[in-house]
């Protein structure tokens with residue numbers, strides 16, 4: 082029997098799919114995350130040299146795109162089929178929406194004459210995506226394709242960036258291209274697309290308030306990275322002699338070697354927490370400058386950390402975030418980097434003598450707080466216990482970390498080990514965590530997307546065994562696509578956070594929290610990566626070193642204690658839970 086696949090190689094040219102591919106190229110898109118669909122688009126894109134980074138599940142593809150955008154400060158494109166595949170993009174787009182990351186989802190839709198007829202895999206995609214995207218549209222006319230692509234890029238990258246979805250009917254993609262009435266040639270492939278500066282009077286007021294304050298503090302959130310404002314923020318804090326703390330998402334804004342760096346405070350206030358002895362810098366502040374900070378639950382220790390009587394100055398691109406939980410006396414609506422650069426000029430011209438006079442005491446107090454924490458955790462960092470303590474893993478990783486490295490963590494405890502124990506080496510160093518929604522399993526694909534965006538240094542990823550179970554299949558993708566990530570798996574045999582929280586809150590746990598023994602290192606090897614299992618803490622460092630040197634990705638499975646609790650206030654004795 083003759084094969085039904087009789088057509089010669091892909092020969093179509095100048096279709097609507099080609100117009101889309103060319104528009105992406107114009108916007109600087111060099112990679113997209115996909116799994117062959119919409120086929121016409123992928124064929125056209127590969128034909129003109131845009132690289133498809135494939136995924137095994139759309140979930141993972143969306144997280145790869147998210148991290149790619151976070152690392153490259155360019156919008157990232159993920160593609161998927163209509164129906165079930167589109168539905169799997171909802172979770173990653175929701176994360177991107179929460180953390181203001183421009184992910185552009187190009188999703189196939191059924192043929193234009195098949196809507197509402199129970200066509201195969203038809204769904205009301207617009208309604209489905211609307212709650213997790215900034216902008217959702219379907220393009221129905223060949224003449225309007227470039228208009229819609231540009232609108233998608235502008236929506237994703239301007240103002241408060243965020244995810245968008247553009248639906249592409251399958252039949253439209255095959256139509257011949259028609260010239261658009263107006264030529265479009267400007268590239269929009271970066272974010273923030275525009276950098277509006279805050280009101281000059283408000284900025285002057287902010288600088289004056291900080292200069293005159295007794296105990297001022299700056300707390301930056303993830304918006305600092307979205308705006309690439311780390312250097313501007315560090316320079317401003319330095320010029321004003323104001324200490325700077327970050328949230329989990331803001332980690333990396335200032336090097337920990339800087340004398341005014343407080344590090345992550347709010348989510349590290351429990352036993353052994355790095356923020357414990359530095360907490361008064363926030364809780365007793367008289368003037369607080371919030372920068373790109375959503376004042377969310379984790380970033381405020383459930384809104385218990387911030388002082389009631391302080392004066393709040395709030396800088397954000399989204400006016401709605403300003404004053405959301407803490408009434409702002411000074412509203413600074415603008416791009417963080419551009420506004421902080423302008424504020425730096427004001428700071429240099431201002432009388433900051435009182436701050437300069439106070440600086441010595443401030444840095445002495447910071448250094449005392451840091452030393453006290455270090456001596457408290459030293460036994461854990463050097464622990465020779467087996468099963469192994471996660472803190473020991475973090476100490477070994479921290480000893481090897483360089484300023485070119487990127488660290489990605491999964492949700493659950495992995496995020497907290499990373500934000501509490503790893504030191505920031507340089508301004509703007511990235512510690513990526515899926516902390517918009519803290520969905521499990523998103524770390525490993527995020528590390529892959531981060532690696533595709535930036536191959537400098539080593540890309541480390543810390544995951545728990547529960548979360549990792551969501552995405553084992555992507556190890557094959559990493560091996561096939563040559564994406565090198567050093568993944569450190571904390572195998573504690575349990576859904577740790579889940580089990581511990583249930584025990585703490587209810588005095589018991591459900592039957593779902595214990596796993597049977599899994600040889601993850603063997604799974605990694607079977608999928609084409611290096612896989613090693615570590616049971617002796619003395620072997621962690623050489624395993625990481627070898628993995629960093631290998632040209633292939635590695636899974637280092639560390640057999641860990643199931644009784645290690647990260648340093649959140651939830652685990653403080655007598656905490657109200």
Ligand SMILES: Cc1ncc(C[n+]2csc(CCOP(=O)(O)OP(=O)(O)O)c2C)c(N)n1
Nearest residue numbers: 493494520521545546547548576577578579
């Ligand atoms: C997608 C998703 N499902 C469920 C949860 C709820 N949850 C939070 S932490 C956790 C346990 C995580 O276990 P593991 O990945 O092994 O990490 P560990 O806490 O043991 O280090 C669960 C089930 C979640 N955050 N996201």
Ligand SMILES: [Mg+2]
Nearest residue numbers: 545546575577
């Ligand atoms: Mg676990």
